[in-house]
Amino acid sequence: MELDKAISSRKTIRKFQNRNIPDNYLYEIIQSAMLAPSAKNRQPWRFYILDDKQKEDITNMMYQWNKEYKDMHTSIKGSANQMKTANKAIMIFTPNYHSKNKKTYYKKPDYLSLGAAIENMNLKCFDLGLGxxxxxxxxxxxxxxxxxxxxxxxxxxxxxxxxxxxxxxDRRERFSMNKLLLNNISKDDINNNE
Ligand SMILES: Cc1cc2nc3c(=O)[nH]c(=O)nc-3n(C[C@H](O)[C@H](O)[C@H](O)COP(=O)(O)O)c2cc1C
Known part of the structure; x- marks a missing residue:
């Protein structure tokens, strides 16, 4: 039930209070990522907790990039505005062994593992009352x-x-199941099979 509530109530938060979050929360969030499944248990995630100065400098680098490439119409300025008001930022990296060893068959499984880890972080934030x-x-x-x-x-x-x-x-709209299910199984068929 609690998992259901977290999955259905979590939303991307883009406006933050001017309030510090405890440091131990950051470690709890990273710990939740460390528990995610990963291909061959490679655990291809690395984390960098930005301090206030680094967060500010990187935000300014995003504004600067937006100025230089304003014809590209990206969402980088909006993201920089959000990052500026967020209390903390954790950057997620992965070891760059792909290009070095040309082991491209690692690539997709590792990105999938990283997505699982970051979704755990998303849900953990919600669980801690954070956005x-x-x-x-x-x-x-x-x-x-x-x-x-x-x-x-x-x-x-x-x-x-x-x-x-x-x-x-508000909840951002989701596609209907009809659009997403690639075969024609109806809800009734699913219920009859239970
Ligand atoms: C891989 C990924 C990248 C994203 N990048 C950004 C981003 O750069 N800026 C931003 O404001 N939101 C970003 N989002 C958040 C999405 O816009 C958001 O998840 C989506 O609109 C659905 O809204 P919800 O999370 O509230 O359900 C990203 C989400 C994912 C999964």
Whole structure:
């Protein structure tokens, strides 16, 4: 029941209160990611908790990129605005062994594992009464961020920005099951098979 509530009530939070979240919450969130399933148990996740200065500098790098590439009409400025007001940010990286060893068959399974880990973080935030946005807009400046954080041989995957929610948005619409189910099994058929 509790899991059901978390899955159905979790929403991306884009407005945050000006309020600190306890450091131990960050470790709990990372621990939830560490428990996710992963292909061959490779656990291809690495985490970087940004301090306030790093969060501010990276936000400014996003604004700067937006200025330079404003014709591209991306959502990076909106994401930077959100990141600015979020209390904390955890960046998620993966070891960059793909390009080095050309082991491309690792790639998809590892990204899937990373998605599972980040969804655990999403749900854990909700469980702790926090809100978060799973951001990929920091990928526009992934090389700059690697250089800035002095990270070699790691590939950025996402950033989770976290804070106490200021506003809970309405549920964003989902496609109907009819659109998503690729065969023609009706609900009645499913019920009859139970
Ligand atoms: C892989 C991924 C990348 C995302 N990147 C961004 C982002 O860069 N900026 C943002 O505001 N939201 C981002 N989101 C949040 C989605 O917009 C959001 O999950 C979607 O609109 C559904 O809304 P919900 O999470 O409230 O159900 C991302 C979500 C995922 C899963």
């Amino acid at each position: 978060c946005t799973w951001l990929c807009d920091t990928l526009y400046i992934e090389d700059e961020i690697n250089k800035y954080l002095k990270l070699d041989d790691l590939e950025q995957v996402s950033t989770l920005i976290i804070g106490y929610p200021e506003e809970i948005p």
